[in-house]
Amino acid sequence: MSKTKIVIIGVGAVGATTAYTLLLRERADELVLIDANQGKAKGDAIDMNHGLPFLGKTKVWAGDYEDCRGANIIVITAGAAQKPGESRIDLLKRNAAIFESIVGEVLKVNQDGILLIASNPVDIMSYLTWRKSDWPASRIVGSGTLLDSARFRYLIGEELGIDPRSVHAHIIGEHGDSELPVWSLANVAGTRIAFDEEQKARIFESTRDAAYEIIAAKGATYYAIALALDRICTAILRDEGAVLNVSTLLDDYHGVSDVYLGVPCVVDRTGVREVLKLEISDSERELLHRSAEKLKGLIQSIGV
Numbered sequence: 001m002s003k004t005k006i007v008i009i010g011v012g013a014v015g016a017t018t019a020y021t022l023l024l025r026e027r028a029d030e031l032v033l034i035d036a037n038q039g040k041a042k043g044d045a046i047d048m049n050h051g052l053p054f055l056g057k058t059k060v061w062a063g064d065y066e067d068c069r070g071a072n073i074i075v076i077t078a079g080a081a082q083k084p085g086e087s088r089i090d091l092l093k094r095n096a097a098i099f100e101s102i103v104g105e106v107l108k109v110n111q112d113g114i115l116l117i118a119s120n121p122v123d124i125m126s127y128l129t130w131r132k133s134d135w136p137a138s139r140i141v142g143s144g145t146l147l148d149s150a151r152f153r154y155l156i157g158e159e160l161g162i163d164p165r166s167v168h169a170h171i172i173g174e175h176g177d178s179e180l181p182v183w184s185l186a187n188v189a190g191t192r193i194a195f196d197e198e199q200k201a202r203i204f205e206s207t208r209d210a211a212y213e214i215i216a217a218k219g220a221t222y223y224a225i226a227l228a229l230d231r232i233c234t235a236i237l238r239d240e241g242a243v244l245n246v247s248t249l250l251d252d253y254h255g256v257s258d259v260y261l262g263v264p265c266v267v268d269r270t271g272v273r274e275v276l277k278l279e280i281s282d283s284e285r286e287l288l289h290r291s292a293e294k295l296k297g298l299i300q301s302i303g304v
Contacts, residue, residue: 003029004237007063007071009102010078011035013219014118016044017226018075019060023048026056027233032063032071035078065105071113073233074106076129079119084216091120096302099125103132111135114236114271117142118229122175123247123295127260128304130249138271142247144262145171147228148179149245152207159195159203162188169193170245170278171207172263173291179208179262180287182280232267239269248272254285256292259299 006028008015012035019033031048035041041062048060061067068074079095099119106115115133117126117140126142133140148171150164157164169186173179181204186193195203214221235242247262253275266274280288 005030005032005071005073006233007032007034007068007074009034009068009074009076009106010119011037011041011044012077013222014225015075015077017222018077018118018229019044020048021226021230022233023051023055023058023060025230025234026058027230027237028072029058031058031060032067033060034063034065034067038062066109068106068113069109071110073114073116073236074110075116075118075229075233076102076125077118077229078102079125084219085212092124092298093302095119095121095125096128096304099128100132103129107133114139114141116229116232116236117247118225120175121295121298123260123262124299126247127249127295127299128302130260131304136271137249138273140249141232141267141271142260142262143175143225143228143232144247144260145173145175145179145245146232146262147225148175148207148262150224150228151210152181152203155203155206156186156193159199160188160193167193170264172245172278172280173261173288174295175247175262177208178287178291178294180284180291181207182278182284184281184284185278235267236269236271241266241268241273243267243276246272248275250275250292253277254280254288256288259292259295261288261292261295 008019011033033041045060045062119125122142130140152171153164153167156167170182244267245262246265247260250256264276265272
């Protein structure tokens with residue numbers, strides 16, 4: 001069997017934690033770390049290699065863009081860090097220029113892999129990457145609202161006293177302030193969740209604002225997003241056909257087109273194999289349109 005290879009571009013808090021998560025779970029035969037700060041990438045690679053006697057045989061090294069050649073998945077977490085109190089959208093102009101350079105370098109050596117985007121604002125960065133790459137949108141996958149949905153399920157589970165893995169609920173739209181909860185479909189074993197409006201508002205606000213709370217407390221979020229990225233990588237490498245709320249290009253999704261947003265998708269070795277159209281309520285559809293229009297306006301503002 002051919003070896004599997006994952007490249008992480010950007011080994012700040014998110015990239016390094018993602019690399020370590022992938023290493024612990026032995027997701028790939030080869031794991032490459034790339035960063036503008038080459039010393040940081042080298043130090044992380046050495047540190048991880050020193051743990052290999054306790055793990056498997058993953059080969060880890062600090063590389064450069066040439067090492068993207070032959071990679072199955074290239075995870076991009078690079079970009080300017082989100083500051084306390086700063087919205088994801090405020091990062092846009094600072095990160096767009098960085099992404100232009102990164103994607104250009106990757107495309108010189110890899111035309112067959114899958115680009116997994118985690119840098120914020122992730123939906124816009126994913127759309128920018130798709131436009132820059134001229135690849136099928138299925139192979140440009142954003143982390144989307146997978147983490148938001150996990151937070152949502154966790155908080156619902158806490159409220160009900162039920163394992164969050166048994167809670168089925170979605171956050172869709174932007175990974176950010178205009179995201180929306182799909183309360184109309186939230187359920188446990190097919191049983192609708194009967195919360196009052198106060199409970200719904202409190203749980204959603206805690207979901208939406210979680211990143212701000214964590215950043216204010218410790219400067220960055222990285223553990224849960226690393227697990228989310230690991231989940232996406234696993235679905236791709238194992239050809240699972242898993243349903244994950246990733247960010248992808250929408251085409252007449254409840255009337256929304258030409259924008260990347262987080263919605264349930266079937267993810268396998270081809271990337272996004274299929275977009276699943278949720279039967280959402282009229283009010284949820286209106287909120288989804290608002291989220292899409294917000295992002296389209298921002299995309300136009302940088303001339304993409």
